[in-house]
Amino acid sequence: MAQIQAHRLVRLRALLVHAERHVPHWRDVFRTHDFVPARMSHADELQRLPTSDKDTVVREGDRMHADGVPHGEDPSPVAMQTSGTTGAGMRLLMSKGAHREQWAVCWRYRLWHGLAPGTWCAQLGGRLIVPIETRLPPYWRVNWPGRQLLLSSYHLGPATAEHYLEILARRRVPWIHGYPSMVTALADFAASAGVRLPALRWVTLASESTSVEQRARILAGLGVVPREHYAQTESVANFSECPHGRLHVDEDHALVEFVPHGTGPGGRTTHRVVGTSLDNWHQPFVRYDTGDLVVLDDAPCPCGREGRIVAEIDGRREDVLVLADGTLVGRADHIFKGLEFIREAQIRQGAAGAVSMHVVPRGAWTSEHAALLRAAAEARLGSDTAIEIRVVERIERTSSGKLRLVVREGGS
Ligand SMILES: [Zn+2]
Structure with missing residues (x-):
């Protein structure tokens, strides 16, 4: 862990020195709070700065974009859009290297579970796959080079579920990835129809947090223990579930702070997830409040992975x-x-x-x-x-x- 912390500090300092030189918003904030990134000797010093959030990003607009990036970085960023769980939309820029790292962190977690790149995957995501007025199957499209069966999340219901289950069985899909609410719905349909998917080995969940009850329904209907990964478009905090079912903070990916927030159900202390990305040179996010709340877990995990563990993510749980x-x-x-x-x-x-x-x-x-x-x-x-x-x-x-x-x- 000490090695990770040292490595993280080096990256953090380089990014903040860059932000001071090239990003008008951060130059002003650092000056106001008498913060000199080059002199930073410990990550905790960052706490002198105020937190930022979606409102800051929308209000400041271009003033949060860098007017240049270091030599060796691809000068053209990826333009992203976020929606998030509060209904507030936002646009942001991400350096290509940061984008690649985000994916690398995600695939590291998938590899923990024996999932290798190139595995055929059925996805139940948020994108529109077939026109909304479609009334007959197929309610999916196949991405052959990407090895994806893209299932529509906007057509799954009692009248169509058999077609979804039939294509999954016929194509012997080993992996389903999607939103917990939709995957749970699919699992319920499989359970009530008595359909089994014998080739299915992995179910991974993203974007919303998963309740204990949803996990049980997925296991009952699909016969697989689901695994989850927490991330957000701003890429300031990632948590990955290990084979023991615990959510580990990806400590090497970003500087994650858990800011005490209040008391949640059951009298447990909740924390806000605040993070600083280490490699987004085009639009650095510093002490960015994701709006998500977590409860922490102090017990070490038998898997031996170092760093902090999250017991529960609140607030990303959604109804359909x-x-x-x-x-x-x-x-x-x-x-x-x-x-x-x-x-x-x-x-x-x-x-x-x-x-x-x-x-x-x-x-x-x-x-x-x-x-x-x-x-x-x-x-x-x-x-x-x-x-x-x-x-x-x-x-x-x-x-x-x-x-x-x-x-x-x-x-x-
Ligand atoms: Zn673990």
């Missing part, structure tokens, strides 16, 4: 939306991707086929904004879903202080 025909839609946050005029949002559902979208705008709300949001929602929920948009001042938090993006009312 139910369309009029029973189709289940997970990860509704994709509706908000790139819609920077929304500060936060919540989708409430009382009855199947109808949703009420509560939004807190960043500035003035116009009919143009409403039309853009409606179009984005219809693209994923279909035009026969009744969509009500309500502009509100504030969205209520859960008892642990977390905003839930999707709330099912009355449990329909």
